[in-house]
Amino acid sequence: MTEGDTFSFRFYFQTLTGLLSSPRRFFANLPVKVGYPRSLGFLLVSSLFFTGASLTHIQGQRFLMASILFVNAAAMPLIAAGVGFMITTMTFRRHDGFERFFAVYALSAGVTLLVAWIPLFLWISEPWKWLLTGIGLVKGCGLRWFQALLVIGFSILVLILFFWSLGPLIQHVKGVSG
Numbered sequence: 001m002t003e004g005d006t007f008s009f010r011f012y013f014q015t016l017t018g019l020l021s022s023p024r025r026f027f028a029n030l031p032v033k034v035g036y037p038r039s040l041g042f043l044l045v046s047s048l049f050f051t052g053a054s055l056t057h058i059q060g061q062r063f064l065m066a067s068i069l070f071v072n073a074a075a076m077p078l079i080a081a082g083v084g085f086m087i088t089t090m091t092f093r094r095h096d097g098f099e100r101f102f103a104v105y106a107l108s109a110g111v112t113l114l115v116a117w118i119p120l121f122l123w124i125s126e127p128w129k130w131l132l133t134g135i136g137l138v139k140g141c142g143l144r145w146f147q148a149l150l151v152i153g154f155s156i157l158v159l160i161l162f163f164w165s166l167g168p169l170i171q172h173v174k175g176v177s178g
Contacts (some may be wrong), residue, residue, distance in 0.1 A: 007041025015042055018049055019111045023132055026171030027104065027140035036099060039106040046110035047073035053117035073113055081105035084137075084155045091154075130156070 018026035051070040058065050081102045088101070089096050112129040115121050130152050137148040 005035045005037055007091040011038055011047075012042055012045055016108060016111060019107060019132065021096045023135045023146075024139050027136040027138075029138045030100070030136075031101065032100065033057075034100060034103040036102070039099075039103040042110045043077055043106040044074060046113040050117050056117075057119060073109075073116075077105045077109035079100070080133075080155055080159060083158050084133075084151050087151050087154045087158070088141075088143070088147075091150065092143070094143075096141060100141055104140050105133055108132035108136055 015026075028147065047070055050073045051066050054069050055062055055066055081104075082107065085098050085101045099157070108129050112125040116125040134145070134148045134152055137151060138144045138145055143151065
């Protein structure tokens, strides 16, 4: 494995410092081949922190809640990156590869997860995550601001519609098992 393929806590804290101090410069200097292990490692460490910190204000069924919180924190950036990548590919005919795209989503989400566990901080962390994602799409993936806004807007819409459409299925499963 090359250095770009391995995750380390040094990479974690350098990334955290870069994203918090100057996200535009950080994403502009993001390597073309950032490596899935680094992006995924950053996201998983932040997801573990988010899960542990969230448990400080959750009562009962802690293992179940921890599992749900962790899977949500780790999987949603992957899903959002996939949706955003599909929208970018279909709308703008760009085929730059998923690795860098995933890195932008994973690193943006990973930073914001560090404060997302605080009750009511969702109103700050979620817009901040999408702002960082937009900056990453522009500076790291070469989209124009208008294109990045369209990708983010359509991604949010598709994700909302997808999870909204799962409602009847969940109700059915709950009715069958309950």
